[in-house]
Amino acid sequence: MGFEFLDFDVIKGEEIDLHLIKTVPGNKGKNWVPAYHFNITLSGLSEPIGKIDIRIGYNKNLYYGGHVGYSVNEEYRGNHYATKAVLLLKKVAHAHEMEKLIITCNPDNIASRKTCEHIGANLLEIVDVPKDNDMYQRGEKVKCIYEWVCS
Template sequence: MKKARFKFLPFDFIKGKEIDLIIEQKIPGNKVKGFVPAYCYAINLSGTNLTIGTIDLRVGSNTLTYYGGHIGYGIDKKYRGNQYAAKACKLLEKVALAHGMTELIITCNPENIASRKTCTRLGAELIEIVDLPIYSDMYLEGERQKCIYKWRIFS
């Protein structure tokens, strides 16, 4: 039986109370490189054009998503401390669920206390702290370890 072809769903704008997610890019998967499809969003203060960060959702699971996560985020320094990363993750729940994903991996460097707090705030469970494989892009960029969190989501 042939596997169904991936289809991006119409989640181009996700409205929140304090922040909105606005699609910047939809990246198709690349089997050769091992990349799964991804939604890439700007995080804006709600109802404005002011971008305060970014968040990505990678749909599907493989070795790369285990080390790199299903969700990646970054908040501009000026706007940190407002729990915007956790709020953006919560807004992505509906996208993940629409793709049948109920367990999401979020990773961060062990010394990234803010990101670790974001995972804890979401209720994600620390699975392990792993040494990155030497063949990974993250290792080649100088990173050596990742905290692997599993976030279970429900409809």
């Protein structure tokens, strides 16, 4: 039985919405899982203020890369939009029967660490990225590993 993307064109929140911009199928050869990519917008508007994605499934690579990636444009930072966007992704995680998500960040990324704390994620450990991991090759040597029980 293959993976099926579900209908998440727009996920509406109180202050922000998530607009689906693309889906990416998994790639077994690269050990990648399927993913949804969204623009973050202010509610009712279409101009992106950031991006967020969620990867569906579990594997060793996701322990270091995480299930969720996000960024908020500089002029919109400080409003907890990343936190609000991650919380909106619960709908996608639940629809795919995922109760726990891994979120990772670099130890010096204080804003991302605060986002993880605000959603109630637990810091599992701070680890060295394995040398055979793509992130290590890009210069990312250490990661904070958070687990978020999103049930």
